[in-house]
Amino acid sequence: MLYNFIDLFAGIGGIRKAFEPYGTCVFSCEWDKKAQETYFANYGEYPVGDIRTVNEKYDIPHHDILLAGFPCQPFSLAGVSKKNSLGRNHGFLDETQGTLFWDIARIIKEKEPQAFLLENVKNLRSHDKGQTFKVIKNVLENELGYTVYDEVINAKGLVPQNRERIYIVGFKKKLKFDWPTIPKEGPPxxxxxxxxxxxxxxxxxxxxxxxxxxxxxxxxxxxxxxxxxxxxxxxxxxxxxxxxxxxxxxxxxxxxxxxxxxxxxxxxxxxxxxxxxxxxxxxxxxxxxxxxxxxxxxxSVAVPVVELIAERMIQAIERNELLETDNIDPTNLTEESTQEYVTS
Known part of the structure; x- marks a missing residue:
C-alpha cells in the first residue's frame, strides 16, 4: 500500500527521502530560501514558505502521515490563572499558540493523519526544565488523541557521526510500535x-x-x-x-x-x-x-536512522496490531493530572 505524506519544516528533505519508498509527498513547507533551492533541485518542487500563513483546512491536502523536524521553543503558560478565574476553558493546545509546535498541532487536529513522525534535538526532553516536552506529549496524547512513542537515537551506528536526536512517533490508533535496533558500531x-x-x-x-x-x-x-x-x-x-x-x-x-x-x-x-x-x-x-x-x-537529519524508523512505522500501520489497555504506559498523564500541572 502507498501513503500520502506531508513534509513540514522540511529543510532539505532528509525525512522525506526516507519516506519516499512508501508513497507520495503531497505538501511541503520550509521557510529558508537556500534550503528551498536545494529542495527544488532534488524533488522538483519549491516548499511553501511560512507555515504560520498556511490554512490547515484549505491549503493542506489529505494525508496519511505527517513529518516534521520542528524547532525547539519554550511555551508560556502565562494567562492560565486568569482563564481559570474567568471560568474559561483552556488546554495545552491553546497554550502552544505563538510557537511553531502549535502549527503542527493545528494541522494534526484538522487532518487527523494515521501517523506522524517528529524530530528534534535530544535536549527537547530537558528544555525549559522539562516543561516543553510535557506540553508536547500532553497535546499529542490527551488533546489530539494519539498513541505516542519517543526515543533518543544516536546515529553513530549507521553513519560515522555522534548524533543524538529525539524522535516522536504517533498513531491515531493504539498501535503497537517497536523502535529499530541501531548497531553499536558503525562505519569509520x-x-x-x-x-x-x-x-x-x-x-x-x-x-x-x-x-x-x-x-x-x-x-x-x-x-x-x-x-x-x-x-x-x-x-x-x-x-x-x-x-x-x-x-x-x-x-x-x-x-x-x-x-x-x-x-x-x-x-x-x-x-x-x-x-x-x-x-x-x-x-x-x-x-x-x-x-x-x-x-x-x-x-538536517541522519537519513539512515529515519529510514529504519519509517520502515517500522509502515510495518506497524500494516500489521494493525493494537495495544492492550493494560500495556499502555502508566506514566502518561491523565486529563486530570494535565490540568493539575497547568494550574500549579
Missing part, C-alpha cells in the same frame, strides 16, 4: 572522505593558530572548549549548522599541513544522503554555496 569516518580535496578546505595558518590558542586558553581554565581533530578510524563529533564558520568541531588531520574542513559532499555522506547513488536520477544534488550547504547538512 575515513569511509566518507573524498580522495582528492581542494586546498581551499585546508585551514589557513591564521585560523589554525587561533583555534589552537583558543583551545589552550580554555584548557588552562579546566574546560574542554575548542576544536576537535577527528579520529578517522572512529566517528566524528556532531555536525552543526555553525560548521561553515571554522569547521572546528570536525577537523580532518592532514600529514605535513594544517587540518582541513570536511567538504560539503563529505557532510552529505556524513548524514547519509545518497550523493553517490549509481542512478543519477536518485543521486542527491548539492546546488548551493559551501556556506549554505554546511548550514543545511548541519541542520
Amino acid at each position: 569516518l575515513r569511509s566518507i572522505l573524498e580522495e582528492q580535496v581542494d586546498d581551499k578546505y585546508t585551514l589557513s595558518d591564521k585560523l589554525w593558530s587561533y583555534l589552537q590558542s583558543y583551545k589552550e586558553k580554555h584548557a588552562k581554565k579546566g574546560n574542554g572548549f575548542g576544536y576537535g581533530l577527528a579520529d578517522l578510524n572512529s566517528y566524528s563529533r556532531t555536525l552543526s549548522a555553525r560548521y561553515y564558520k571554522d569547521g572546528s568541531e570536525i577537523l580532518i588531520p592532514q600529514e605535513g599541513k594544517n587540518p582541513r574542513r570536511l567538504t560539503p559532499k563529505e557532510c552529505a555522506r556524513l548524514q547519509g544522503f545518497p550523493v553517490d547513488h549509481p542512478d543519477e536520477s536518485q543521486r542527491y544534488k548539492i546546488v548551493v554555496s559551501d556556506t549554505a550547504a554546511y548550514k543545511q547538512f548541519g541542520n
Whole structure:
C-alpha cells in the first residue's frame, strides 16, 4: 500500500527521502530560501514558505502521515490563572499558540493523519526544565488523541557521526510500535572522505593558530572548549549548522599541513544522503554555496536512522496490531493530572 505524506519544516528533505519508498509527498513547507533551492533541485518542487500563513483546512491536502523536524521553543503558560478565574476553558493546545509546535498541532487536529513522525534535538526532553516536552506529549496524547512513542537515537551506528536526536512517533490508533535496533558500531569516518580535496578546505595558518590558542586558553581554565581533530578510524563529533564558520568541531588531520574542513559532499555522506547513488536520477544534488550547504547538512537529519524508523512505522500501520489497555504506559498523564500541572 502507498501513503500520502506531508513534509513540514522540511529543510532539505532528509525525512522525506526516507519516506519516499512508501508513497507520495503531497505538501511541503520550509521557510529558508537556500534550503528551498536545494529542495527544488532534488524533488522538483519549491516548499511553501511560512507555515504560520498556511490554512490547515484549505491549503493542506489529505494525508496519511505527517513529518516534521520542528524547532525547539519554550511555551508560556502565562494567562492560565486568569482563564481559570474567568471560568474559561483552556488546554495545552491553546497554550502552544505563538510557537511553531502549535502549527503542527493545528494541522494534526484538522487532518487527523494515521501517523506522524517528529524530530528534534535530544535536549527537547530537558528544555525549559522539562516543561516543553510535557506540553508536547500532553497535546499529542490527551488533546489530539494519539498513541505516542519517543526515543533518543544516536546515529553513530549507521553513519560515522555522534548524533543524538529525539524522535516522536504517533498513531491515531493504539498501535503497537517497536523502535529499530541501531548497531553499536558503525562505519569509520575515513569511509566518507573524498580522495582528492581542494586546498581551499585546508585551514589557513591564521585560523589554525587561533583555534589552537583558543583551545589552550580554555584548557588552562579546566574546560574542554575548542576544536576537535577527528579520529578517522572512529566517528566524528556532531555536525552543526555553525560548521561553515571554522569547521572546528570536525577537523580532518592532514600529514605535513594544517587540518582541513570536511567538504560539503563529505557532510552529505556524513548524514547519509545518497550523493553517490549509481542512478543519477536518485543521486542527491548539492546546488548551493559551501556556506549554505554546511548550514543545511548541519541542520538536517541522519537519513539512515529515519529510514529504519519509517520502515517500522509502515510495518506497524500494516500489521494493525493494537495495544492492550493494560500495556499502555502508566506514566502518561491523565486529563486530570494535565490540568493539575497547568494550574500549579
